[in-house]
Amino acid sequence: MRAGAATHKRAPMRLTNYFLPLLKETPSDATIASHQLMLRAGMVRQNAAGIYTWLPLGHKVLKRIEQIVREEQNRAGAIEMLMPTIQSAELWKQSGRYDAYGPEMLRITDRHDREMLFGPTNEEMLTDVFSSFVRSYKDLPKMLYHIQWKFRDERRPRFGVMRGREFLMKDTYSFDLTPEDARKSYNKMFVAYLNTFERLGLKAIPVRAETGPIGGDLSHEFVILADSGESAVYADRDLVEMNAPGTDIDFGGDLQSVVDQRTALYAAADEMHDADAFAAIPEDKRMEARGIEVGHIFYFGTKYSEPFNAKVQGPDGKPSLVEMGSYGIGVSRLVGGIIEASHDENGIVWPASVAPFGAGIINLKVGDAECDGVAEELYAKLSEAGLDPLYDDSSDRGGVKFSRMDLIGLPYAVTVGPRGVRDGVVEVKDRRTGERESLSVEAAVAKLTG
RNA sequence: CGGGAUGUAGCGCAGCCUGGUAGCGCAUCUGUUUUGGGAACAGAGGGUCGCAAGUUCGAAUCUUGCCAUCCCGACCA
Secondary structure, X not given: OHHHHHHOOOOOOEHHHOOOOOOOOOOOOOOOHHHHHHHHOOOEEEEEOOEEEEOHHHHHHHHHHHHHHHHHHHHOOOEEOOOOOEEEHHHHHHHOHHHHOHHHXXXXXXXXXXXXXXXXXXXXXXXXXXXHHOOEHHHOOEXXXXXXXXXXXXXXXXXXXXXXXXXXXEEEEEEEOOHHHHHHHHHHHHHHHHHHHHHOOOOEEEEEOOOHHHOOOOEEEEEEEOOOOOEEEEEEHHHHHOOOOOOOOOOOOOXXXXXXXXXXXXXXXXXXXXXXXXXXXXXXXXXXXXXXXXXXXXXXXXXXXXXXOOEEEOOOOOEXXXXXXXXXXXXXXXXXXXXXXXXXXXXXXXXXXXXXXXEEEEEOOOOOHHHHHHHHHHHHHHHHOOOOOEEEOOOOOHHHHHHHHHHHOOOEEEEEOHHHHHOOOEEEEEOOOOOEEEEOHHHHHHHHHO
């Protein structure tokens, strides 16, 4: 993306050339804030229950989130690839999940009447690919991931993109020789997730999750705190206030202490909640909140390596099944999740890291040579600094422009009007705080890019 | 999948009970005046009333079936 920015030139993003179909009134189908705001801000359009078209503004945010997720996976040593959306039923029969999955799986037959399905996840497929190439323990450990659309035919899709049927997900799969090594992979993802969510402007906490037949403590859900969250979360306040380890952490080093530091503190969702353990926390540290699950990591041992006979030869010459784990992040769900965690009565408040545009430029008197000149100058300088501004060059009235910028939630709005221009200033408004200040063009650019 | 509700213009809704020319607000288009927080006036366009059968001289309205969407619950990134 960085490299692309230098070579990928495009015309200035003027609102009059953009495709931003806003809604003034809230569609009656939407009941939670993120869904309402995504529809009103022209980010998505529903095509069927739980299936959405990503309009330009929503698409930009989706891609920015995806890119942050990608960068942190790469940093942790995971390797990107891409598997298909449509899978053959054969693989799923081999793992036994073709029958186990039930009606949530969208089943399709092709023209030759072969059984296919729209993948709800990719354990089978990747284990199959992996086992067909890897023979030696020397090829381990490996973490492979892809970011791909998936489909789960939910009984009841709802909450817009937060619980859609078609959704974009990042899923990583780890392959190790021993359970001890698998824990190291698990720890890498644990840390990568903390850093990822912090970069996304979110407060995400790892909560203990059900581990299934494998047992152990190697399963965590990452939840973000928001009033509209679907499940109750109980946690030690110290955990919530803890910062992410930071992207300069050494993924080649021992991460156990970093993980222990967090898992030692109480945090659980409804299903795993232990009232006694929670009561043991000092009262002022106890926190009950609502949470939205945005990530899930877990170790599942040889559950899939067994049916696919994914074995490697160890140093002792003996073949052994690979130890696996899988690690998901709901990328499209995060778009809604971030809005749930960050909005106000006027609209969305994007964290700068995922905002569709870095700033908005509002020209209050389009056609006035001086205003046009200052707005163009601002646009050029902010673009030059890589801020990717959106220039509102429409002939709408001021009030319309202001409320529109508030709705789409860009971090800053810079207003250029005849009054300010006369005095050599523009007005910079911080979307989050609402603070406004009059600054010279140079000072405004410095403030936004500094 | 159980329970509840709704489908009428792009969006939000009224009309249905009691059958008789399909309406309102916003948005859109034209014109004039406006223009620093969702402008005013004048005019215009836009609808197989979710679909299909039925009852009737006549159905948005009554009956039956189907489809779609949403809400609450149980389950999931």
